[in-house]
Amino acid sequence: MKRSLSLSLVTLFAASGALLGGCAEGDSSSxxxxxxxxxxxxxxxxxxxxxxxxxxxxxxxxxxxxxAKTATMRLAVNDIREAxxxxxxxxxxxNGDVLQQNETTGEAPSAxxxxxxxxxxxxxxxxxxxxxxxxxxxxxxxEDVARQLTDLQARLSNLERTExxxxxxxxRATKVEDVLKITERLSSTREQIEQLKAEQLNLRTxxxxxxxxxxxxxxxxxxxxLPAFAPELETAWRQSSQSVLLLVRxxxxxxxWVLAYSPLFLILIGGGYGLLRYQNRSAHRRDxxxxxxxxx
Numbered sequence: 001m002k003r004s005l006s007l008s009l010v011t012l013f014a015a016s017g018a019l020l021g022g023c024a025e026g027d028s029s030s031x032x033x034x035x036x037x038x039x040x041x042x043x044x045x046x047x048x049x050x051x052x053x054x055x056x057x058x059x060x061x062x063x064x065x066x067x068a069k070t071a072t073m074r075l076a077v078n079d080i081r082e083a084x085x086x087x088x089x090x091x092x093x094x095n096g097d098v099l100q101q102n103e104t105t106g107e108a109p110s111a112x113x114x115x116x117x118x119x120x121x122x123x124x125x126x127x128x129x130x131x132x133x134x135x136x137x138x139x140x141x142x143e144d145v146a147r148q149l150t151d152l153q154a155r156l157s158n159l160e161r162t163e164x165x166x167x168x169x170x171x172r173a174t175k176v177e178d179v180l181k182i183t184e185r186l187s188s189t190r191e192q193i194e195q196l197k198a199e200q201l202n203l204r205t206x207x208x209x210x211x212x213x214x215x216x217x218x219x220x221x222x223x224x225x226l227p228a229f230a231p232e233l234e235t236a237w238r239q240s241s242q243s244v245l246l247l248v249r250x251x252x253x254x255x256x257w258v259l260a261y262s263p264l265f266l267i268l269i270g271g272g273y274g275l276l277r278y279q280n281r282s283a284h285r286r287d288x289x290x291x292x293x294x295x296x
Contacts, residue, residue, distance in 0.1 A: 077133035
């Protein structure tokens with residue numbers, strides 16, 4: 001009897017709970033009836049302020065440009081060695097570093113100097129390099145690497161979160177198989193992080209320090225005497241002067257070869273001259289002999 005009474009009370013409580021839940025669902029459905037359903041798209045209308053302007057979410061500010069500059073200069077100088085030494089002094093004065101230096105000697109001497117200079121001192125360094133000689137060409141290029149830096153930072157943040165999560169899972173792992181798998185994944189993630197950090201450091205170095213390449217060539221005498229309004233005449237004069245120098249050099253080389261072989265030439269000429277005189281004497285002797293009379 002008591003057991004049946006308790007079952008009846010439990011059933012009554014369950015029925016009352018279901019009834020109250022249905023009423024609550026009816027009230028909630030009636031309260032949200034004004035919200036458009038998923039089948040009928042709703043247009044998002046921004047709220048208007050008192051002065052008529054709309055409340056829009058603030059846009060993220062564009063990243064500041066990160067410029068990686070590279071420059072090249074071609075100079076014609078009187079003394080290449082002195083110009084290279086003066087350029088190295090300018091680089092040291094501007095707190096820069098010489099990265100590479102090549103010098104060629106011979107009939108067409110030249111030199112190349114590559115240096116790294118702080119980006120904020122690049123213009124001052126170029127102005128100082130102009131005083132070393134005649135400037136034939138100047139080229140400055142800039143590349144904005146802000147987007148690349150932002151992408152690298154986002155990828156680094158994701159990989160670092162992944163690394164922390166893997167480390168947390170590794171601390172709780174108990175099976176040897178799971179430990180090995182997580183350790184391998186953790187090692188691969190760490191390698192990717194190190195590679196991205198190296199790329200990020202390279203880009204930041206390119207932004208902080210600009211690279212400039214200087215090309216030195218000898219200045220031929222008389223080039224500056226030509227009028228500046230006729231560059232084609234200047235080019236013709238340069239080419240003709242170089243051609244004359246090459247011709248003189250070739251004649252000197254031929255003269256040296258002739259002088260070296262002159263003893264052999266004298267022997268051949270003397271032998272030929274002696275043979276010719278011998279033939280002439282033999283012919284003269286035959287002509288002087290009386291003709292023999294035929295015997296009866």
